[in-house]
Amino acid sequence: MKQHHDFHVDSTRYLDDHGNALGDLPPQAEDTERTLAAYRNMVLTRTFDAKTIALQRTGKCGTYPSVLGHEVIGTAIGQSLAKTDVFVPYYRDQAVHILRGATLLELLLYWGGDERGSAWKNCPEDLPIAVPIATQCCHAVGVASAFRIRGEDRAVVCCVGDGGTSKGDFLESINLAGAWHLPVVFVVINNQWAISTPRAIQTGAETIAQKAISAGLPGHIVDGNDYFAAVEALDTALDRARAGKGGAVIEAVTYRLGDHTTADDATRYRSAEELKKAWEKDGVKRLQNYLHNTGFWSPNKEKALQAECKQTVEKAVEVYLATDPEPPTAMLDFLFESLPAALVGQRERIAAKFRGGASGGGQ
């Protein structure tokens, strides 16, 4: 009998839970400047996250999905992507967006109910935040197809959650990436929870990474809370993709330390004990410990960084809170390149109804 399948899926981890090297570190660890920049982005993301939740709790922001626990994998993605690459996000990628150049103000505007929050002047080719689960995977292969058609050595990173891998969009897209040899890296942020549905009942497969094999792509697992493991996997997969060697699936194992969104209460479905254990594996603290242990960090530096991040976030929040809503007529102004004759009357009615400013709820 001929054996057709004999696959294996590797997983990588370099730091233990306390930030001590488990063995030799990858070459990325020699770039201290990059590592320090990564740590700064993680702290900034976490500071932004806490502040945005506070804004929501006080009625100053809409429903918001916390990124707590995803800072490490997000930062690795943001650092590995070249400016000319394209990022295709889901909705919990704040750490990546900040590195791509989306401003904190724009992120606040998006979750604060303002379409200008996706206008992203600094990363104009990145796809906007995608709320319908896994639908962005199809866009990612489309973007990668455009690069392939034009013969450009650019690559795409697409994020999707563990829940999203159950959708056809993900499976159809990795299938196309394999069939067409596309320069796209899918990063499955496996944070163990799809709202209240645990990873164990999302799929019968032992790992999510092994789904890549069915599509003809390599699949790899990384500890998503281990900065060096994450950034090495991303650097390798993206270099490979840009060199025309095809795509990959990376399963980044992490944990959603917050609720699904501010409208969710995770205590309804997961134990305090599980959450406590997950905090022990927190990747931000882990990298801080590593930097301490290797002599690149100190309590004073930490204090200064915390203060700087707080100030950066406060400044963005100040502008956000002072930003007036768009005029109500804007709801028609970006629907088509130019307003069809059929809609001119509706736009005039809106303008007349809200003459002399307005909005803030359309009173």
Place this chain on the structure above:
Amino acid sequence: MSVPEIREVTLVEAVNMALAWEMGQDENVVVLGEDVATNGGVFRATVGLKERFGFKRVMDTPLAENLIAGTAVGMATQGLKPVAEFQFMGFIYAGMEQIVSHAARMRNRTRGRLHCPIVYRAPFGGGIHAPEHHSESTEALFAHIPGLRVVIPSSPQRAYGLLLAAIRNPDPVVFLEPKRIYRAVTQSVPNNGEALPLDTCFTLREGDDVTLITWGACVQETLQAATRLIEQGVSSEVIDVATVSPLDRETLLCSVAKTGRAVIVHEACRNGGVGAEIAASIAESAFLDLQAPVVRVTGYDTIMPYYRNEQAYLPQVSDIIEAVEQVIAL
């Protein structure tokens, strides 16, 4: 300047001609779908394109409509102008989420940063003795979606001109091709790259007594009815709506103001059909011009019957004449 080639072509050949013209003019135009490359499409709409423009621009996709719809979105955000084919409209629903939640919204949700110049082509409608799921007319589903254009040609000339316009349009267009008349008639079409306007009705025949409003394959029966009605002394104005969303209400309302009567003909179900929107617009804006209630001649509110009974479902010339007689009598 050389004289453009004028060919006597069918509607599906006109589609092919427009695709070939625009791919020759604009390297950003790409074609993707199931069986579109080597096989040239199940209706042969894309025949010869792979040979001329290569596999990179004429792509056979895996068999996944949702993927086709979404891949086109990703391509479009990076400056390509994808023309994506769904083999039959009955299979477009798997791609609905991508069309509705992404293609139609991309420009709005990024405040103009990204946009989707996509044409989603699909053969639609009944009358060719096709199997189940191959005969539906669900244009109203798409006409309801803000941010989409829904364009339906009804002749070889309009297929050529409107498809060129749809490809050049910077926003997504659902382009529905009435397959019942894919090969029913031929017309001389100059292959000169001249587009026809979108968002505009075409008045195919001028008349004074009644306005017959229709689109797609039903244009054929409506024109036949208009010819027969002349014998009864009734002069009909026949309008091909062509872009069913956004609607060119002005042309429709001006015609109704002139004739005082309107009969709307479409083969889709009546309930919530585009005919209902047109009738409502006439009621809102031309009520006082009407000498009789607006009448609709449509398919029934049921599942498209399998082909033994499809003619019993589709509006016939006699149905249209009967409706006109009804409004003229009032």
